[in-house]
Amino acid sequence: MLMKIISSLLIIICCSLLGVHMSHRYTQRINNIRELRNVLSQLETEIVHYSTILAHAIRKSSKSVKGDWKPVFDNIVEALESRMEYSLSEVWQESLRSLKHNPNIHKAEYEIMQRFGLQLGNSDKISQEKYFQLTQEQLKIEENSAREERLKYSRMYYNLGILLGLGIAIILF
Amino acid sequence: MKQKTDGLEYYFQPVLDALPDNFRKMIMSVSKEILRELEEIRVRQGRPLMVYSRGRDYFLCPDGSVSRYPKKAYVVTDQDARCILELISDYSIYAFEEELASGYITLQGGYRVGISGKMTSGKDGIIRFQHITSFNFRIAREIRNASNKIIPYVVKGNRIFHTLILSPPQMGKTTLIRDLARQLSNGFPGFSGVKVGIVDERSEIAGCYQGIPQNDVGVRTDILDGCPKATGIIMLIRSMSPDVIITDEIGKPMDVMAIEDALNAGITIITTAHSHGLEDAQRRPILRSLLENNVFQRIMVLGNSLGTGTLEKAYDLIEGKELLDRPIR
Structure with a gap:
């Protein structure tokens, strides 16, 4: 009997944790987008107002970034400073690829950043400023939709986890 | 990427750093006599790659040898030209707007790259490059005591x-x-x-x-x-x-x-x-x-x-x- 209770409790805890994990992804996505928007706004200042060389600008802006985008920016800076023959867009796409299957990053923001990488650095300040604004707007839309999704699904996954655990425990009991 | 060969140190390393890898390899394999007195590297999109040294120009072949005949020479592609533009501007065209408008960029080490191509005048009346297709890398040399004679x-x-x-x-x-x-x-x-x-x-x-x-x-x-x-x-x-x-x-x-x-x-x-x-x-x-x-x-x-x-x-x-x-x- 004791064994049964303990194992049932274990099942409930595991399933709840699974639910928490699933619902946590929605929060993570929002955090990632927010961090990204921070980096971009700093990068915009460095580029448009200070004309900082791109590698330095990215390094400076991404210094305090947290979350899943950090290694991507580190990777880009390193590749640019090694001065290999790759073009910036190749470096950018290659570094981004590591996030392709990341559950905390949706296809939408991934594609926004992919497009952004094609324009970064290769035009005058006025055009650069426009690309930054456009990207910021698109990311803002994604941030809002991520918030809505969190409202909708985060709670649901959380409850689903507990209920699933309870369900399995009841069936097995 | 630092590359040196025995005896001849590449004093124009910043210039090599601003060239695509295949160009670097070609230039490195050119004979030392030519490299020592290298004055210009001329890159023109769609035309043969050339170096100017010892008072005359040479066509560079894909295997790194030099030739007097343009037919054998390496032909510069648009990919090469794009890559050079990114490298000479450190991937930051926006930081070199004024330099680009005046027709040249100064690299680290004081080497200058002259540029030309298709220009267009913007709404503000300033003439800017639309496409940059020719590059002239000038290997300037500091000659110490060059002024002793005067x-x-x-x-x-x-x-x-x-x-x-x-x-x-x-x-x-x-x-x-x-x-x-x-x-x-x-x-x-x-x-x-x-x-x-x-x-x-x-x-x-x-x-x-x-x-x-x-x-x-x-x-x-x-x-x-x-x-x-x-x-x-x-x-x-x-x-x-x-x-x-x-x-x-x-x-x-x-x-x-x-x-x-x-x-x-x-x-x-x-x-x-x-x-x-x-x-x-x-x-x-x-x-x-x-x-x-x-x-x-x-x-x-x-x-x-x-x-x-x-x-x-x-x-x-x-x-x-x-x-x-x-x-x-």
Whole structure:
């Protein structure tokens, strides 16, 4: 009997944790987008107002970034400073690829950043400023939709986890 | 990526860093004799890759050998041109808007890359590049003591004369005044250094990269980089109290006015002009007015009768006589 209770409790805890994990992804996505928007706004200042060389600008802006985008920016800076023959867009796409299957990053923001990488650095300040604004707007839309999704699904996954655990425990009991 | 071969160190590493990898490999395999005297690397999209050395040009083949026949040569692709543009601008075109508009970019080490291509004028009336398709990498060399031959004519005791150096293009004018700046600034036996101001409109003399001179122009030297000559001369007089102002290639009426200001302030001027000699200079209105007003005390004429950078003639305009009986190098 004791064994049964303990194992049932274990099942409930595991399933709840699974639910928490699933619902946590929605929060993570929002955090990632927010961090990204921070980096971009700093990068915009460095580029448009200070004309900082791109590698330095990215390094400076991404210094305090947290979350899943950090290694991507580190990777880009390193590749640019090694001065290999790759073009910036190749470096950018290659570094981004590591996030392709990341559950905390949706296809939408991934594609926004992919497009952004094609324009970064290769035009005058006025055009650069426009690309930054456009990207910021698109990311803002994604941030809002991520918030809505969190409202909708985060709670649901959380409850689903507990209920699933309870369900399995009841069936097995 | 640092690459060196035995004996010959690649002093033009910043230039190699600004080239795509396949170009680097080709240039590295060129014979040392050519590399040692390399003057230009010419990249033109859709046409053969060329290097200019020892007074002639060579076509570069994909295997790194040189050829006299364009057919065998490596043809520059649009991918190469794009890559070079990214590399010379450090992936940051926005940071080089002004340089691009004036037709060249200065690399680290003071090397200059001239650019040309399709231009277009924007709404604000400024002409900008739309497509950049030709690059000319100039391998400038600092030749220390290049000015030794003219110093006896420019400096007497502790007095420096107002000097005009006349020379056709590519005869080592800039190399000469760069070394002159260094020697006047640092001083040499029998001469204690003086404060030198350089107005380096096209970043050729000091080869500044982000404001820091990449060439040795002396310890007492201040540089106004990328500044128009006339404005720069006046700014230097006001702000840096130089004893000597050195500038390159005068040619505008405004330059003449600024030079006269400097003379009134008691500052020595050393400058250069494109010309084949004194008679040629006298035919050009701007130079003629300077010569007629006896602004300069010494005129040096460069040529190539004994090789690049030969001092052909030296005039003393105070006493109206020639100082040289034959060209020296």
